[in-house]
Every structure is written in structure tokens, then in C-alpha cells.
Amino acid sequence: MGFRNGLIAAGLVLLTLVAAFMLYARVLREDKGSEFQRGMILSLFHGEGFSAGMYHQDRWVVYDPDGKLTAYAFFGTGEGYEGPVRVLTLTDPGGIITKVYPYEHQETPSYFAKLFEENFLESFEGMSVSGFDGKTAPIDVVTGATISSGAIIRAVSRSVR
Numbered sequence: 001m002g003f004r005n006g007l008i009a010a011g012l013v014l015l016t017l018v019a020a021f022m023l024y025a026r027v028l029r030e031d032k033g034s035e036f037q038r039g040m041i042l043s044l045f046h047g048e049g050f051s052a053g054m055y056h057q058d059r060w061v062v063y064d065p066d067g068k069l070t071a072y073a074f075f076g077t078g079e080g081y082e083g084p085v086r087v088l089t090l091t092d093p094g095g096i097i098t099k100v101y102p103y104e105h106q107e108t109p110s111y112f113a114k115l116f117e118e119n120f121l122e123s124f125e126g127m128s129v130s131g132f133d134g135k136t137a138p139i140d141v142v143t144g145a146t147i148s149s150g151a152i153i154r155a156v157s158r159s160v161r
Contacts, residue, residue: 040088040103041073058159069093074129076159078151082106085151089159095129100156107148114145115152129160 034054041052041060049065058075074089086104091097100121105112115121123139141149 037073037075037088044090044099044101045070071098074156074159076155076157078154078156078158080105080107080151081111081147082108085148085155087152087155087159089124089129089156091129091160097124097127097129097132097156097160100124100152102152102155105148105151107145107151111145112148114142115148118142120145120149120152124156132157132160 037054037058037060038052041062042050045062045064047065050062050070052060052062052073054060060073061069062071062073064070071093072091072095074091075086076089077084077086079085083106084104085102085107088101088103089097090099090101102112102115102121120139120142139149139153141153
């Protein structure tokens with residue numbers, strides 16, 4: 001009976017250590033991710049003294065050098081043909097989309113280039129995030145890059161909801 005209890009105790013200790021390591025690894029990954037996101041946001045604001053603070057996972061506020069709220073930044077992911085398409089959506093303080101930046105994808109370059117050729121990303125600009133969803137948004141997908149277009153629409157929609 002003593003040997004069995006010892007094995008159970010050792011197993012529980014091992015399980016606890018594995019769980020603690022996994023939690024620590026997740027925290028490290030999130031810290032690196034948040035610093036990556038902060039760096040990306042601040043690189044878009046070319047003046048010195050801008051600051052960005054995360055207020056919820058993948059959601060940021062941006063302040064100008066005088067401490068005035070300048071923008072909100074939202075990170076989102078949509079599933080493309082070749083895998084996830086990650087985007088950064090910027091809004092003004094009133095929740096109007098000012099820019100959509102796809103920053104990571106595995107889509108076929110020639111298809112993804114069509115999104116830029118057709119000014120697809122600009123179609124988001126001026127839209128309110130209030131009530132935005134990718135299903136009813138008046139955004140036309142790009143012929144020849146339908147799946148990539150849909151991935152970006154879903155990524156924006158998921159990020160701002």
C-alpha cells in the first residue's frame with residue numbers, strides 16, 4: 001500500500017510540474033506575442049512618443065505623445081486557402097476603420113497580390129466597427145482571390161467584435 005501511494009504522489013507531482021511548465025510556456029509565448037504586437041502598432045505611428053497598451057487579448061489602445069487617445073488596434077485571424085491569414089485593423093477613437101494590414105499569411109503570392117491590385121483593403125476604410133460582421137458587410141470579394149478575401153473579412157470581423 002505504501003509503494004502504491006508513493007507512485008500516486010510521484011505521479012501527481014510530475015503532473016503538477018508538467019502543468020506548471022505548460023502555463024509558464026504559454027505566458028512566455030503571450031509576452032513575446034504582445035511585444036510583437038506593440039512593436040507592429042508603434043511602427044505604424046511614425047512620430048516619437050506614441051504609446052500602445054493592451055486592454056484585452058489582441059486589443060490595444062494607442063496614445064499620442066500628449067497622452068490623447070489616437071487609435072484602437074485589433075488583431076484577428078481568418079482561415080485562408082493555405083492556412084491562417086492574420087491582420088491588424090486600426091480604427092479612430094470613434095470606431096471607424098482607418099486601415100487594415102495583413103501581416104502574415106501562407107496564401108499564393110499571385111492571388112494575394114490581387115487584393116492589393118483591386119484595392120480590396122481600402123474597402124474597409126470608413127466603416128464603423130459597431131455591428132460589423134463579415135456576413136453583412138458591404139465588401140465585395142476579389143475575383144481570383146475569393147478565399148483570401150473572405151479570410152481577411154473574417155479576420156477583421158473577429159478582431160473587432
